[in-house]
Amino acid sequence: QVQVVESGGGLVQPGGSLTLSCAASGSGFSINAMGWYRQAPGKERELVARIIPGGRTIYADAVKGRFTISRANAKTVYLRMNSLKPEDTAAYYCNVGGYYGGYDATADYWGQGTQVTVSS
Numbered sequence: 380q381v382q383v384v385e386s387g388g389g390l391v392q393p394g395g396s397l398t399l400s401c402a403a404s405g406s407g408f409s410i411n412a413m414g415w416y417r418q419a420p421g422k423e424r425e426l427v428a429r430i431i432p433g434g435r436t437i438y439a440d441a442v443k444g445r446f447t448i449s450r451a452n453a454k455t456v457y458l459r460m461n462s463l464k465p466e467d468t469a470a471y472y473c474n475v476g477g478y479y480g481g482y483d484a485t486a487d488y489w490g491q492g493t494q495v496t497v498s499s
Contacts (some may be wrong), residue, residue, distance in 0.1 A: 381405035381488045385473045388493030391463055395497070399458040401473030401490060408486070410477040413456040415448065417469035417495075427471065428458060442467070463497045470494050 387399040403410060414429030414437075428448035429437045436448055447459040456473065473490040 381408050381475060381486075383473050383475050383488050383490035385471065385490040385493040388471060388495045390496045390498065392499050393464060393497055395463050396459070396461045397463065397495060399460070399471055399473075399493060399495075401456045401458075401475075403454040403473075403475045403488070407479055407481065408477050409480055410453055410475055412474075412476045413450065414474045414476075415456075415458045415471055416474055417467075417471045418492075419469040422469075424472070429474075430456060460495070463495075465497045468495060468497050 382404045383401065385399060385401050387397060389397060391397050401413065412429055412431045415427040416424050417427050418424040425439065427439055427442055428446055430448045430450050438446060445462045448456065450456050470492040472492045475488045478485045
């Protein structure tokens with residue numbers, strides 16, 4: 380089992396910045412990709428940013444140029460959010476994808492979410 384914990388959310392004014400952190404823990408699981416998704420009330424969960432071990436990153440068009448995903452190590456990922464807008468308000472979830480080396484199995488794990496509210 381893999382535990383995924385996010386932190387760093389909060390209330391910020393438009394134009395401000397926040398950094399979200401995600402830490403995964405567990406054993407027997409090899410992480411391939413880590414990413415951030417968000418979901419606002421009444422809306423579908425959507426990809427924000429994703430990063431793989433080779434360093435390739437993917438960003439949603441809505442956040443490209445403002446958000447930066449980075450990886451401190453195999454189990455820790457950050458999301459730096461600059462120039463925040465009210466439409467960025469959502470619950471942000473960390474996603475961890477990988478595989479169990481001793482088994483022919485892949486899996487995805489999710490954190491509990493951290494709320495980001497952008498308002499003046």
